[in-house]
Amino acid sequence: MKSSTLIKVASQSILKNKMRTLLTMLGIVIGVGAVIVMVAIGQGAHSQIQKQINNLGTNLIIITPGASSQGGVSRGAQSYNRLTVKDVEKIKRESLIVSAVSPVVFTRTQIIGGQGNWRATVNGVSTDFPIIRNWDLKYGRFFDQSDVRQMRRVVVLGHTVAEELFPGEDPVGTTVQVRTVPADVIGVLEPKGQTADGTDQDDVILMPYTTVQTRLSGWSRIFQILASTPSSRDIPAAQAEIAAIMRESHGLSQWEDDDFTVRNQNDLAEAAQGTTEIMTLLLAAIASISLLVGGIGIMNIMLVSVTERTREIGIRMAIGARGRDVLTQFLVESIVMSVLGGMIGIGIGFAGSSVLGQVTGWHTVISPTTVMIALGFSAAVGIFFGFYPARKAAALNPIDALRYE
């Protein structure tokens, strides 16, 4: 039989039993639909996190105190904080690759000014910070070297803080009180949005780290050093270089392990994406079970239909159909049904994930790969679960099939 006739015969028989076809396809429709929605949620989360990590800054390198965990056991827990301004200055002086470096000291405190008061995180940083974080100013200016050297009481407000204290105004030139310290507002940052874990990056104020150390926290240790390179290709070299400088600065002998950790943006991304990948896989696995159940449904109906259509098979064989012709006919029927079901399922998946996205506010992404895989998978289900019933039909004897009541 020609393949065009074959498709015709199969689709005729599919159309002649609309109800049966519909019920058969339902399992595949639901299965594929579920897979599409689940993967869309997983991939949505993935792309969201990627966006937020890129938002951290360009070519970011983060140095934190304590050794990195090895073999799953964190050895950093017992190491005490050993980052100092000396380290920052040494990196700035000696590194050939790093283009910007800034210490970070945090404290959370009350800010009073304008319309009232607000609790925010104070970040004590250096003048390189806006370069590292790729963060522009909305109003005013950032503090300069002399502000840092002189430990001036100047402050740059994050967008959220500025909106809370001075709604709809440009606060540059006014004075706010940070805990007990009065400080001049010299600038306001552009909004940056939320991080992966949902914290508001704009709920922050920036001051020279010298000012924070002397007037607010009163201690000289540093929580974090941020650095950046001109190009992402330089990151590995920069990390190695920083590590060497840090070891020297800390006077570590060659038998001693690092007492700090140097990570880059991608390390952060990988950690975060690892979780979403597991989530996507898990969701897809759960949804695949429904696809499997759909496939078993096809096999079930096809088996019933082989019995139900034994006479038809007998008639076809009596007028010259070979076993192979009957096999292909049943196989094509099951593939056509499952692929058709798959296509409807993809449609429902699209609709479902956009509705879900609207209702929950989750970001959902459907890639062409997902669609191709879903289609391929449903065709495979059709072949796999259609083969056994089809072979059963083909193995029938014409005379037995004709006599079947």
Added chain:
Amino acid sequence: MDRKVVMRTEGVRKTYVMGKTQVHALRGIDLTVHQGEMLAIVGASGSGKSTLMNIIGCLDYPTAGTYILDDVRVDRMSRNMLANIRNQKIGFVFQGFNLLARTSALENVELPLLYDRSGRKLPVRTMAKEALERVGLADRMDHEPNELSGGQQQRVAIARALVSSPAILLADEPTGNLDSRTSVEVLALFQELHAQGMTVLVVTHEKDVATCAERIIELRDGRIIRDERISHRRSAAHDLQLLPESPVTAEAA
């Protein structure tokens, strides 16, 4: 008579094994049929008529013996080759019509041509239409079996058997499910096809049907006990004219 031999069986046996018991349905059939003959195969119920027909129709294998159809030995052929033989050389008409449900008359008649593997490019639609015209159903082509009377369904089945120009037309009790008037119509059709040169084998247990043929074979317990020419052949077409028009079969008019 020096007409060509269409089929010949020699010592054909068929034994059904059911558990411990064996049923000897055929016990050595020697039968030769020439081109253009019309045969009736008669016998009591269980005498082996259907079994013989199924073997001649290549639907089943004989247990022993040789069977030559159109100069080709077919009794040892593979399943696939037998399917080809059924497709090309045999037209089979069943008692129960055996049409595909929810499929139009035309599509039913096209079916054998769809399984044609000779590589020829066939004008499938035209051939099916011509076959339906030959059985007088040109105006019922788009009807599905459940929209047709028994006689019309049987004529669709005959058209399907004819469409691939088989070497031999086999019919197992073709009038078994039909009323007397429709039976006569179908018999008249067989006689007409025979008159056009078709070789026809009809299984029946009705004397009226058997006398439409020109040669009669009688089976008993799987053996041929009689093989003779019919002296006073009945003309179904002639009988049809004598029958009163019945409202049930008014569509035949």
